[in-house]
Amino acid sequence: MDKLKLKSDIQDNDKIKVKLFAILRERVGESEITITVPTGITVNYLNSEILKKYPQLKSLNNKFVTSVNWKVTAGDTIISSKDEIALLPPVSGG
Amino acid sequence: MLELEDNSAGALSVFIGNVRNRGRSGNVSEIYYESYSKMAEQKMREIENEAQTKWEIKKLVVFHRIGNIKVGEASIIIGVSSEHRNEAFEACKYVINNVKTRVPIWKKEISNESQKWAEGILLE
Numbered sequence: 001m002d003k004l005k006l007k008s009d010i011q012d013n014d015k016i017k018v019k020l021f022a023i024l025r026e027r028v029g030e031s032e033i034t035i036t037v038p039t040g041i042t043v044n045y046l047n048s049e050i051l052k053k054y055p056q057l058k059s060l061n062n063k064f065v066t067s068v069n070w071k072v073t074a075g076d077t078i079i080s081s082k083d084e085i086a087l088l089p090p091v092s093g094g
Numbered sequence: 095m096l097e098l099e100d101n102s103a104g105a106l107s108v109f110i111g112n113v114r115n116r117g118r119s120g121n122v123s124e125i126y127y128e129s130y131s132k133m134a135e136q137k138m139r140e141i142e143n144e145a146q147t148k149w150e151i152k153k154l155v156v157f158h159r160i161g162n163i164k165v166g167e168a169s170i171i172i173g174v175s176s177e178h179r180n181e182a183f184e185a186c187k188y189v190i191n192n193v194k195t196r197v198p199i200w201k202k203e204i205s206n207e208s209q210k211w212a213e214g215i216l217l218e
Contacts, residue, residue, distance in 0.1 A: 022128055022200035023211045065217050067198075070133040072217045086130055086198075090214030093127070093134075093158060093199025094111050094170055094190060 012039045016046060016079065019086035024064060027056045043068065044075035046085070064089045100152040103175035107182035109190050111170040113163050117203040119210040124164045126209075130198040134158075137197040145174070145188050149181040156189060158199060169201075 016035050025031050035049050043066045051058050065072045067086045068079055079085060098106050113125045142154050152175040163169050172189050176182040193199075194215075201212045 019130070021130055021198070022202070025128075063216070067130075067133060067217075070136055086133070088130065088198050088217055089200065089211070090216045091195070091198055092201045092212040092214035093129070093197050094194035 013037065014039045014041070014081045016081050016083075016085060018046070018050065019084070021086065022089050024057060024060065024087050024089055027060070028054050039080065040078055042075060043073055043077045043079060043085075046079060047075075047087075050087070060089070097155050098153045098173045098175040100175050102177060103152040104177055105179040105182040106173065106175045107179070107186045108174075109170075109172040109186045110168045111190065112168055113165050115165045117210075118213065119203050119205075119208060121205045121207075122165060122203045123206060124162050124204045125169065126162050126202040126204060127158070127160045127169060128200045128202075129158070129160050131160075134197050134199055138193065141189055141192045141196065144192070145185040148188065149176065149185045151176050151181060151185050154185065154189070156193065158193065158197075160199070162204075 013036050016037060018033050018035060020028055020031055020033065035046060037046060037049055047066060051061060064087045067073060067088055068077055068083050115122055138156055142156060145151060145154060155173045157171045159169050172186050174182045174185045203210050203212055
């Protein structure tokens with residue numbers, strides 16, 4: 001007989017889309033990536049998953065910030081697939 | 095210029111930022127500009143509103159070009175009109191300084207030999 005799974009054992013996943021710009025976009029070769037993560041994760045968790053999936057970005061760690069809904073956001077902010085998320089390298093407009 | 099016209103404005107200050115032929119990485123023939131347009135527009139409006147609060151400004155316009163821009167061409171134009179010159183000068187300076195450090199726009203310096211993203215400033 002199959003063992004019944006308790007609800008707490010089932011982890012819901014969230015597919016989070018992340019926009020990439022400038023050097024980050026070029027390193028990955030895509031302007032948007034999708035990362036599957038457990039629901040209720042933080043910006044810091046998302047970034048560590050991105051670096052695992054795209055090791056070519058590791059040398060740029062600490063050389064980008066994360067925006068959530070068009071605002072630069074602290075690492076402990078909780079995010080979901082409803083948010084618009086982007087990784088932003090140092091800016092150089094003008 | 096028409097957008098800046100105001101009969102009560104005695105001063106009109108314009109800043110034009112051009113692509114120059116030397117960058118940090120050496121010779122430059124053109125610059126490629128990229129932006130996160132939605133956030134960039136929000137940030138520009140925020141900076142414009144701050145300038146409007148700090149100085150008595152009649153009108154203020156900011157244009158930033160995106161894509162490939164050749165040496166000698168303008169990448170950014172800022173125009174401010176105000177009753178007296180000091181407000182227009184100061185607001186113009188404030189807007190360009192803040193656009194450079196707070197708006198998500200990136201430039202890549204391109205020459206015949208290389209292409210290099212400019213070192214920039216991390217957003218806060």
